[in-house]
Amino acid sequence: SAAASAAAVPQRKAAEPAAVDVPAPRGGEGGLGSALSRVDPVTGFVNVDGGRIDDGRYGRFRDSIAGVIPQHRQIDDPIRTFAYGTDASFYRLTPKLVVKVHDEEEVAKVLPKAVEHEVPVTFRAAGTSLSGQAVTDSVLLKLSHTGTNFRDFKIEDGGKVITVEPGLIAGEVNRLLEAYQKKHNLPIKYKIGPDPSSIDSCMMGGVVANNSSGMCCGVKQNTYHTLRDMRIVFADGTVLDTADAQSRAAFMESHAHLVRGVQELAHKVRADEELTALIKKKFAIKCTTGYSINALVDHDPEDPIEIIKRLMIGSEGTLGFVSRMTYNTVPDYHHKASAFVLFPDIRSACTAAAVLRRETEVDAVEMFDWASLVQSKR
Structure with missing residues (x-):
């Protein structure tokens, strides 16, 4: 969380x-x-x-x-x-x-x-x-927790997109999306991808700053993969709005040295095939610690703003302050199901988990060994 x-x-x-x-x-x-x-x-x-x-x-x-x-x-x-x-x-x-x-x-x-x-x-x-x-x-x-500061939001495209400020609680954002769906009688309800266990306490500023994940969102639906745009306040007071073409152009000019540095770093990483493969492998599984250096291989060096935007996710505030963020939401299906399956040994369970990941749309697989099951009985 x-x-x-x-x-x-x-x-x-x-x-x-x-x-x-x-x-x-x-x-x-x-x-x-x-x-x-x-x-x-x-x-x-x-x-x-x-x-x-x-x-x-x-x-x-x-x-x-x-x-x-x-x-x-x-x-x-x-x-x-x-x-x-x-x-x-x-x-x-x-x-x-x-x-x-x-x-x-x-x-x-x-x-x-x-x-x-x-x-x-x-x-x-x-x-x-x-x-x-x-x-x-x-x-x-x-x-400031005054009930009004850093709490603006805007829902667009039938709930598929939501823009929020960092003071909104993550669970509250999902309730806003649910209310929007009911008000407009829409066929599909949406939610934000991240689902940390502290969802009814944590705020969106921390969700972005920590690339908060959760039991079901895994890698595909975390902030890194579902965030569309953000506004960033840098240490010198400059504000970059990645959704605004003029803001992007102005930043590219005023912070040309920083932009070139990001581009050079991306080119350097991409030129190292072994390092690139390692980064892709590591970030294919859940990783919520350290910088999102996968941005250096996931995005074109000729679009440095996109790389900077992704590097902000999970940077824990060390690179700047995120004052607004826009998410691509994910469907919140009305019908859900879960299953409890017993296996004769841990190897069989691991094999089944791999098959479920590759060949099905299962959101999450949680594995318990025998010691865990014994403890849960007590």
């Missing part, structure tokens, strides 16, 4: 002294002991999760965003920052500052300030991921 966004870390200015690796003080902040930390030789700023020591940059960052984010949406008191210091995982990092953002414009104004003051930023939607990518001891950029 997953529904949390993660970190977009500003880059160091080239003109400043480079950070060096030095042993952290034993028993220092964050319990780092003698582990190596990233320490700025000039300011002493420690830039590592669990060990950041404020050298004044957080105060400067907070002052710089005062004209964008009102004080009541900048949280730094010990009780509330402690409360925001965990998500659905078992990790805890207490943020120096929690910033509640209301819309895309605020995100686009805050991120450049984070770059300017070299303040690492982590995004959070619902925070239901089990992997801890929505916690930080730096700045937590949190979607």
